[in-house]
Amino acid sequence: MSNFTLKIIEKYNETDDTVTIVFKQPGLKKIKYLAGQYLTLIFRINGRRYLRPYSFSSAPEVDQTLAVTVKRIPGGIVSNHIIDQVKVNDVIEVLEPLGDFTLKSNLVLQNTHIVLWGAGSGITPLMSIAKYALHKYDTSHVTLVYGNRNFESVIFNEKIKELQSRYDNFSGLHFYTQATIGMDNPNIIQGRIDPDMVLSIMQCEGELGNTVHYICGPTGLKESVKAALLKLGIDKERIFSEDFEIIRNPLDFEGITTRMVSINHNNNIAAVEVVKGKSILEAGLDAMIELPYACQTGSCLVCKGRVIKGELKTIGISKLPEELESNECLLCCSFPLNDDVEVAVDN
Ligand SMILES: Cc1cc2nc3c(=O)[nH]c(=O)nc-3n(C[C@H](O)[C@H](O)[C@H](O)COP(=O)(O)OP(=O)(O)OC[C@H]3O[C@@H](n4cnc5c(N)ncnc54)[C@H](O)[C@@H]3O)c2cc1C
Ligand code: FES
Incomplete structure (x- = not known):
């Protein structure tokens, strides 16, 4: 396992509790990664060494820099350290990129519909996959279904809008669990991404056999979406998910x-x-x-x-x-x- 050091060249807020930190690619040995992979950041805080993985929100071949996007976890040691202490020009030790929540080239064909299901900070690897797939592949469509509490908690709102205006074959569908006044946009739905919603979104699709699905978010979301997709007869080999946290029974x-x-x-x-x-x-x-x-x-x-x-x-x-x-x-x-x-x- 190789370790590197990366210099932070930019840090900005995405929402009240989420920041993106942007690293300079090393001049000589560029960090190679796949869309959907993560970078493990290493910190020494009060004498103890902590490692935490953060999915790339940048996309290979699309972005010249490397970026990760971190949401504050109440009481969380590293997320709070990153948001409150880490600053531009800091040099951070990282592990080489890891993870297999990535686009499988054998499944991404010309008529493939990539459907990305996420909630909260689960958007990060999905954003990388969306940017990369739209840039790289002539797929029929990329749909992002993204759940949040309300408009204010949407991470990458502007970037999602940019993808929408740039690519005809991209659509973003937002779910808000908290009431929002005056929602006259058909791409904003009030409620949770539950199995019924998954069924109704997918029922508008023609060829379900051409879809591939990437899910990232809390366990509840993952289980709801997976169960509904399997019920629709989608092959389990076409459904991928990433866990940010392990939930022990x-x-x-x-x-x-x-x-x-x-x-x-x-x-x-x-x-x-x-x-x-x-x-x-x-x-x-x-x-x-x-x-x-x-x-x-x-x-x-x-x-x-x-x-x-x-x-x-x-x-x-x-x-x-x-x-x-x-x-x-x-x-x-x-x-x-x-x-x-x-x-x-x-x-
Ligand atoms: C593959 C992978 C990719 C990840 N990518 C991202 C990313 O792109 N952006 C991002 O913000 N985070 C991401 N995470 C989560 C991240 O690695 C940390 O777990 C998170 O920032 C919390 O670390 P902490 O040190 O602040 O909290 P800790 O001090 O480790 O934990 C404090 C408390 O929070 C709970 N907790 C830990 N993680 C979470 C979580 N994700 N959600 C809710 N509660 C939690 C713990 O059970 C504990 O009770 C990813 C995790 C994995 C495994
Ligand atoms: S730390 Fe990744 S498998 Fe245990």
């Missing part, structure tokens, strides 16, 4: 108690208390062990470890990625089931 913690775990990080061994509800990764980071990680949602594999002994439970993802060996685990989704667990992480 409390029922999965039955049988789990606070345990001591031995973490061997590059041959430094520490006994760490893993409090019930915390993953081994979170417990290790709380104990100031600088373990490798990025997404914390079970997809990047950066937190991969070897199970030396003991039994673990995987929580938060439906199954472990096939790339892992039988004795490997993802520390961000691993919880100890007994007191003799020992894991090893090299790097």
Whole structure:
């Protein structure tokens, strides 16, 4: 995994609680990325190292600079640091771009209709995908369906309008959950993006078999949209989603108690208390062990470890990625089931 440093050349507000930060592309070795991927930003705050992934809101080949767009999470350590402390000319350490929430070239043909479903900050990778697809491919249509509380919380409102006026084959449909007075625009709908809305939007479409779908937003949105699309008979191989946060089901913690775990990080061994509800990764980071990680949602594999002994439970993802060996685990989704667990992480 390569690390880089990037210089911030611009920072501006998108809404009251969201900023975009723009990085200069390095002169010699430009950062290559795919639309829909993310950049993991690294900060040291009060002596502790934090890594957080942020999807690119810029698009390769379209934008000369790299941009990420960050929404403030109440009480969130890094999002508040970025919004309140980070400034133009700061140099930020980042990991190489990661993520597979990207356009699949075998699915994007001339008559493909790309449908992007998002809510709140979930718009960021969708914006990158929309800009790139419209620039690069002669697809039949790109539709963005974007849910927010109200007009004021819409991120990229002007950029969405720009795409609308520039490309005949782009349409943006806004959903507002809070009442808005005088909504006489047919592209603004009051309500939530729920399964009925998904069905009614897609029923206006002719060939559903030509559609591909990208969903990014809270779990509720993802589940509603996926269920409705599957009900319409859309192949699950044409539906992609990105999680910004893992939601753990409390029922999965039955049988789990606070345990001591031995973490061997590059041959430094520490006994760490893993409090019930915390993953081994979170417990290790709380104990100031600088373990490798990025997404914390079970997809990047950066937190991969070897199970030396003991039994673990995987929580938060439906199954472990096939790339892992039988004795490997993802520390961000691993919880100890007994007191003799020992894991090893090299790097
Ligand atoms: C692949 C990926 C791409 C992402 N892209 C973006 C992006 O483009 N823009 C963006 O703003 N964020 C994005 N995120 C989320 C981002 O990485 C951080 O998780 C977020 O900024 C919160 O970090 P924090 O340090 O402020 O909060 P923390 O201090 O880590 O968390 C504080 C509290 O907020 C909760 N929380 C954490 N993340 C979220 C969230 N996303 N929504 C609601 N509650 C949360 C936690 O459960 C915790 O209780 C992405 C995440 C992933 C995995
Ligand atoms: S940090 Fe990405 S899989 Fe665990």
